[in-house]
Amino acid sequence: xxxxxxxVEGDIITIEVAGKLTQPELAAVQKAAAAIxxxxxxxxxxxxxxxxxxxxxxxxxxxxSFQSANDxxxxxxxxxxxxxxxxxALMFVAVGLRRFPIQFFQPVQLAEAKAWLAxxx
Numbered sequence: 001x002x003x004x005x006x007x008v009e010g011d012i013i014t015i016e017v018a019g020k021l022t023q024p025e026l027a028a029v030q031k032a033a034a035a036i037x038x039x040x041x042x043x044x045x046x047x048x049x050x051x052x053x054x055x056x057x058x059x060x061x062x063x064x065s066f067q068s069a070n071d072x073x074x075x076x077x078x079x080x081x082x083x084x085x086x087x088x089a090l091m092f093v094a095v096g097l098r099r100f101p102i103q104f105f106q107p108v109q110l111a112e113a114k115a116w117l118a119x120x121x
Contacts, residue, residue: 003029023059030066037073049081077102078113
């Protein structure tokens, strides 16, 4: 498994996630994203999954400190992944409970996800 900041281009942070996500890996990528958000200000997040296999059991998945400290700096969040993960991924990122738009896209819609992120909210 891996979760990493793949790039920071303009006001878009791209995060790549592959395999089964563990809570420590999520915490590490959140810490890296938080450092960028603190330095750069308001940003858009693009999360791209490849061969995603879900979330590992156990760990502090209920830790909302990243959201509490950084949601005001996030303009939009685009999730790109296989259709089978759409409902769970949207629930995981708390769509409807956060103050910025969140949308799910399938891998063939990557260009569409980037265009959606670039458009004004």
